[in-house]
Amino acid sequence: MSHRRVNFPETWSRLSETIYRVISSLPLERHVWNERFLDVYSICMAYPETSSQELYEATHKLLKEHVTKLRSEVAESSNLLSIYSKHWLTYSQGAKYLDFLYHHFNAHYIKRSYLNDADIEYGFASDAPVQMLRIGELALQTWKEMMIEPLAECLVDQLLTEILNHRNGAIVDDYNTRTVVHSLVFAEEYKKNYLEFYENLFEKRFLRETGNYYRAKANDLLVDSTCSDYMKQVLLLLTEEESRNRKFLYKSSYKKATAECQRCVIFDHVQFLQAGCRQMIRHDAQEDLLHMYMLLKTSTDGLRHMVYELEAHIKETGLELIKGIGDGNVSQIPIQFVDTILVLHKHFHDLIMKLFHGDKHFLAALDRGCTSVVNHHEPNKSCRAPELVCRFCDTILKKCSKGMTDDADEKLKSCITVFRYIDDKDVFQKFYSRQLAKRLIHNNCVMDMEELMINRFKDVCGYDFTSKLHSMYLDIRMSAENTKKFHESLQAGDSLNTTMNANILQAGAWPLNAAQVECMLPEVLLQCVQSFELFYNKQYNGRNLTWLHHLSQAEVRMQTNIKPYIISMSTYQLAIVLLFNEASELTEKEMTVSTHLQDRDLERNLSPLLDAKILLKKDEVQPIYVVNEAMTNKRTRFKVVVAQTQREQVTEVQQTHHSVEEDRKLYLQAAIVRIMKARKTIHHNQLIEEVITRSRTRFTPSISAIKRSIESLIEKSYLERAADSSDTYRYLA
16 A cells, blocks of 8 residues: 555544444444554555554543543442453453554554663663553553552452452352452553562552461461361361462462461461470371371471471380390391381381371481481490391391292392491491301302392492402302312312312402311311312412311211211211221220310310211210211201300300401591592591591491591501691691
């Protein structure tokens, strides 16, 4: 369309009538709409001068007159919210259509008045005229200025009254109330800070009234309610208020309104709620605990007291449970201990998952509580948990050698839960390595299960913790291959009368005592030993073999008058039994001369043979021993065990703890040297903290032990105190 002259008064006369019909949502024919669209375009493109400014001012005046008329109807109405809502919905929809009608005007005239970033940056904004609004925005601003602001106090009073009536259970006009509230937001939705008007006019007062209402409500409930009843009522109030907020308020107010309500009914009365927490936990009042958690979880420190009480209860319950352990069979103590901890852990873990939805603060409290129970010990006594858990594993793993079961694997897997709570994991490792050595040497285990358990410990503590355990396991695997090669290497003429299986064990990995009882081995065993040494020296030049006969086992075939038996016994017992191949009866003195076993050792190995009825004592005064040709046993294959005395068990435990103490000294010194080598210079307190952090996966060192290690390293010239500060250490390269 070409530029042409436009008679503005005549064009506006036609246009104003259409604008009124659009803003009032009255019917409008299509061709009229198209013609008015062209009228707007003509005004914008008029020649020689455009009438755009006149159009803007005329439109603004028309809108103001229209809204003023509507305001009079609203103000005079007895149902203010309903009439306001009706006019707002019509007007706001018409404002959108009007913006479409003025599309060309908005795009070519209004847009030119907008300031760009360069205008603002170079300071032209202060000299620019007032920025014009798009026609749709102008319509909304007119509504705000001519309708909302004059009626603001009356509107807000009506809104708050409706919401209060709803709180008190009355039936209110939900739709119109929500529409009016939202109109306070949408009237300025074109602005960047469009919520400011809504917040200042309505939200601040609403929150103040909400606080007053629920503060009074809470005080009324506290007068004659128990903690349990109060929590139920508060949860109901909060649920209703949250639903009410979503029904009436704009979304930006949801959290603010809920927070105000919570502050008045929960946070202002936290001490009242927490006062009943201890009894709820001790009486397992699960419904009340769930309610308390739901109320306090929104508070920053609200749950701290609950977490503390739960941790204290877990510790108290656990200590009470383990107090009764020890009555009855001593061999059952490890099983009772582990089962007790697992029951304790499962009960409270299920409780936390059910009531507290796995909240990390409560799970941490469970870990701290179980740690306190597991590591509890009497004053001046060491903690027994590492030993008991180790013996539990040993018992289950030995049972697996008779046949694997799913139940055994589940018990071993659950045992790791208790193991995680042990502070002195290095003590556990020492006990476990000794028990593992016995199982591997005496073939009293399932190798796959042993490897699985070692890997489980590695997942918890890392490779360093299980490196020696892995070495022990691999030694047994390699020994089987060496034994196979040994038998294959024997020539037909060199074949032995005895089948020999030798375990080659690394001295640095195995916790074995090399001190042995003096004994003269039978000739048949000496031949096996010499043949194997000859084979091994050819395979591995430069390695020395030390034979540990006190750990060796032998299987003997014994033919009685009734039936043959295969009997497992120690090497020393074998030396005694084989003497009877050459003599029908022997005295203790003759046995001593032939075997070199002294009185105490001879008696210790002889007694189990008598108990098993393999040998008989003919005379008590001058004992003479003979083979029991009439021996009977239900099993054709059985084992003769040299029982470990109580004193020997105590000594073994003491030796283990002593070995741990020595290892800890070396570990602490090594940790200090590594830290100093990296830092060169460090303050005393910082060094203590870093050593504790590094050692925590194995044990928790005492401050005094760290100080002794520092002094020892100073004496060895690994580090020194700084000349200008006695609390600072320097590394000596």
